[in-house]
Amino acid sequence: MDIKALAEKYESYIIDRRRFYHTCPEPSCEEKETRAKIHKDLEALGITEITDMKDCYGLTAMIRGGKPGKTVALRADIDGLSVPEATGLPFASQNPGFMHACGHDNHIAMLLGAAQILNDVKDELCGNVKLIFQPAEEIALGALNMMKEHVMDDVDAIYGAHIWGNFDAPLMDASEGNRMACCHKFTINVEGMSSHASAPNLGVDAIAVSAAIINNLQQVVSRMNDPLNPLVLTIGTIQGGHRWNVTPGHVTMEGTVRTFLSGTAVEDTMRKIVATTAETFGATATLDDYIYMTLPVINDPKLSSIAQGAITKLYGDASLAHLPTMMGSEDFSWFAEREGGNIPYVYAFIGSRNVEKGITYTNHHEKYDVDESVLQRGAAVMAQFAADYLADAAM
Numbered sequence: 574m575d576i577k578a579l580a581e582k583y584e585s586y587i588i589d590r591r592r593f594y595h596t597c598p599e600p601s602c603e604e605k606e607t608r609a610k611i612h613k614d615l616e617a618l619g620i621t622e623i624t625d626m627k628d629c630y631g632l633t634a635m636i637r638g639g640k641p642g643k644t645v646a647l648r649a650d651i652d653g654l655s656v657p658e659a660t661g662l663p664f665a666s667q668n669p670g671f672m673h674a675c676g677h678d679n680h681i682a683m684l685l686g687a688a689q690i691l692n693d694v695k696d697e698l699c700g701n702v703k704l705i706f707q708p709a710e711e712i713a714l715g716a717l718n719m720m721k722e723h724v725m726d727d728v729d730a731i732y733g734a735h736i737w738g739n740f741d742a743p744l745m746d747a748s749e750g751n752r753m754a755c756c757h758k759f760t761i762n763v764e765g766m767s768s769h770a771s772a773p774n775l776g777v778d779a780i781a782v783s784a785a786i787i788n789n790l791q792q793v794v795s796r797m798n799d800p801l802n803p804l805v806l807t808i809g810t811i812q813g814g815h816r817w818n819v820t821p822g823h824v825t826m827e828g829t830v831r832t833f834l835s836g837t838a839v840e841d842t843m844r845k846i847v848a849t850t851a852e853t854f855g856a857t858a859t860l861d862d863y864i865y866m867t868l869p870v871i872n873d874p875k876l877s878s879i880a881q882g883a884i885t886k887l888y889g890d891a892s893l894a895h896l897p898t899m900m901g902s903e904d905f906s907w908f909a910e911r912e913g914g915n916i917p918y919v920y921a922f923i924g925s926r927n928v929e930k931g932i933t934y935t936n937h938h939e940k941y942d943v944d945e946s947v948l949q950r951g952a953a954v955m956a957q958f959a960a961d962y963l964a965d966a967a968m
Contacts, residue, residue: 750898
């Protein structure tokens with residue numbers, strides 16, 4: 574099967590689909606029309622084994638191979654962002670206040686392209702390919718919602734990819750090991766006692782206590798964590814006080830933890846520091862609503878090797894690069910968390926920056942755009958990975 578040639582054949586289709594979906598972004602959990610259009614696109618490709626999720630706007634589709642074997646999944650996320658578009662593109666968003674600023678329009682198009690390629694060669698596949706179009710990635714709910722409907726029960730491995738604005742086109746990365754950190758969200762409530770600002774000794778200043786808590790929490794990162802384990806702890810909001818000349822009696826802070834560590838060690842340590850620091854100053858404080866929003870993305874070595882092989886097979890060694898590990902997060906790895914045993918996965922990155930073409934803005938920017946020449950490559954690698962994984966599994 575000549576997947577590279579098929580990708581080149583369908584390049585105009587892939588770009589057309591990218592531009593179409595770019596015009597009509599929908600926010601997380603509201604992707605009703607996006608799903609309906611993807612459903613129709615799949616049917617137009619001759620793919621009819623399609624399942625719409627009942628409790629979210631995701632859908633799956635199956636391409637049955639001509640030979641028996643395992644099932645590999647390919648995933649794309651489909652939601653947009655609440656970012657007013659400022660690209661000036663002729664196919665800019667027609668939904669005011671919303672934009673595909675993270676590149677999910679490209680992910681949809683590449684998966685549709687891979688679907689067309691794989692459907693053409695399905696008789697040669699040693700197993701099946703499951704297409705997963707996932708909603709609500711931006712708020713880390715989509716993968717979990719789809720898992721509740723058992724989308725991975727019949728899957729043996731999964732591939733995902735993200736187009737990336739500060740990574741040069743047409744480079745691709747499928748490195749093994751740590752790729753993206755988990756995302757934990759938390760709230761801290763501090764209870765002191767109000768007093769007149771001229772007599773702080775008559776109260777307990779919740780803002781002063783909060784400042785001490787913030788400083789002490791950084792000891793978790795700098796002195797209590799193994800420096801070889803990446804860890805970020807950030808307080809993003811702090812709200813307290815009602816008047817300039819009154820010491821506040823209550824403060825609420827929100828923040829996030831990013832790490833590759835598993836377990837509850839960071840949360841447990843934070844709880845102790847929050848409570849004991851407040852007690853030292855005569856206040857009380859609690860760590861509330863500690864939410865494990867995403868898991869870290871840690872690529873399986875064998876699947877990374879298959880993905881890297883697919884990239885170099887199609888486009889040569891010069892097309893393969895290493896994008897440094899990042900502390901940003903993705904909900905993709907929830908697809909691995911299946912009862913009865915985790916599912917191996919690989920998550921790749923596709924460069925979209927092209928300085929010569931003036932394409933330099935990063936994901937989530939109101940002027941984010943991509944070098945569209947990489948889209949057929951992304952589709953080809955997706956399809957090649959699926960074919961190679963199934964062939965390897967059948968050996």
